[in-house]
Amino acid sequence: MSKNIDIKSIKAYYQNRKRLPMGNHRFFSVLVPFVEIEKEDGKKGEKELCLLFEERANGNIMAPGEICFPGGHMETDESAGRCAIRETEEELGIPGDRIRFIGRGDTLRGFSNYTLYTTIGFIDYEDYLCMKPELSEVAEGFLVRVSQFLDNEPYVYESEVIADRTDFPYELAGITPDYPWSVGKWDTVVYNVEDTNGKHRIVWGITGGIVRHVMDQLTEITDDYR
Secondary structure (H helix, E strand, O other): OOOOOOHHHHHHHHHOOOOOOOOOOEEEEEEEEEEEEEOOOOOOOOEEEEEEEEEEOOOOOOOOOOEEOOEEEOOOOOOHHHHHHHHHHHHHOOOHHHEEEEEEEEEEEEOOOEEEEEEEEEEOHHHHHOOOOOOOOEEEEEEEEHHHHHHOOOEEEEEEEOOOOOOOOHHHHOOOOOOOOOOEEEEEEEEEEEOOOOOEEEEEHHHHHHHHHHHHHHHHHOOOOO
């Protein structure tokens, strides 16, 4: 050890240091926005819950044409909630002060070096109607009734996540090719639903997984909240 490094200098370095992820890691945050609309065939004034989604513009470099929640990459020292609201305002043109914070959602740790935070929010239907999507990023915003997700079980594709170790230096590491590497599990969730205008929509991947997770939480609140 260098004579210029001792336990005192190590302590001083780590004492007030901000903790960072090891390696190349990215942080994202999305808003899970609920919207209330008039219930179909219900009594006047009776409401039902919807979720607000985006369809990415075809020119978007991030998965063009796919369906997602509003959100994006977190800026330095930005909170997950602030990021989710900022991105929603930028992408859908809904003012940040019109987006109501409900609470912190759960966190997804992706296998490809990313962490995704979720924030649960509420947007008035009138603000949804007045939204102005940033067309370079978002083709359109639309609503899907929560009942569509509760009444239609998703397709779930289960897979193992493993690394390609074809060229791994087994001899140098002192292990054999049959070494019991750890593997990960990953579910790809696919929902086949209709939006409030009757248009067929496929909600899948990370967004589908978030929806399934939130639906599980809603059923914990009450079995007949609709």
